[in-house]
Amino acid sequence: MKTSLSVILDARTANDHFPGIGRYVASLARAMLQLDEHPDVTLLVDPRARPGRLQLPSLPSLPCAASPFSLRQQWLVPRALHRAGAHVYHSPYYLMPYRPGLPTVLTCYDIIPLLFPAYFTAWQRLAFRLTLTL
Numbered sequence: 001m002k003t004s005l006s007v008i009l010d011a012r013t014a015n016d017h018f019p020g021i022g023r024y025v026a027s028l029a030r031a032m033l034q035l036d037e038h039p040d041v042t043l044l045v046d047p048r049a050r051p052g053r054l055q056l057p058s059l060p061s062l063p064c065a066a067s068p069f070s071l072r073q074q075w076l077v078p079r080a081l082h083r084a085g086a087h088v089y090h091s092p093y094y095l096m097p098y099r100p101g102l103p104t105v106l107t108c109y110d111i112i113p114l115l116f117p118a119y120f121t122a123w124q125r126l127a128f129r130l131t132l133t134l
Contacts (some may be wrong), residue, residue: 004040007032008086010077011043012068014056024107025092029057033093042084044077068095094131108132 009029014022032038043056047063064080077097080121081089090105113120113128120128 002122005088006042006084006086007039007090008042008044008062008084009088010068010093010096011061012046012049012064012066012069013057014043015049018050018093021092023110024109026056028090028092029059033059039088042086044089045081068093073097074099123129 009025009032011025011029014025016022029041029043032041042060042062044064045061046065046067048065049067062074062080062084064073066076073095074097078099078101081100081102086102086106088103089100090107091100092107094106094108096104096106113125117125
């Protein structure tokens with residue numbers, strides 16, 4: 001049974017470039033659908049991206065032609081989220097829009113640059129901190 005909660009799950013990382021994060025996205029989407037009262041889930045996808053080996057569940061998709069690495073995502077993703085009228089945005093990757101415009105869940109898998117700073121340059125540590133704090 002669906003609830004009235006509408007979630008946009010950012011599936012732009014569900015590709016061969018992000019094998020671990022992609023598996024997480026696919027597994028999370030499947031798990032949410034198995035809940036007794038599951039949210040209305042829509043996948044945010046980049047229509048230009050090549051499909052990977054991961055099998056995402058058959059869900060509605062919201063196209064957004066912006067890579068997680070691009071500056072364009074800072075305005076294109078919030079615009080797409082606004083058009084969709086979702087309640088929650090879930091980003092599985094720390095490179096995400098800084099102001100998505102709605103309540104956001106961020107999954108951060110790796111804080112090694114914070115725990116072991118000696119292994120990273122000052123520039124890498126600064127960039128990591130900035131992306132997490134904005």
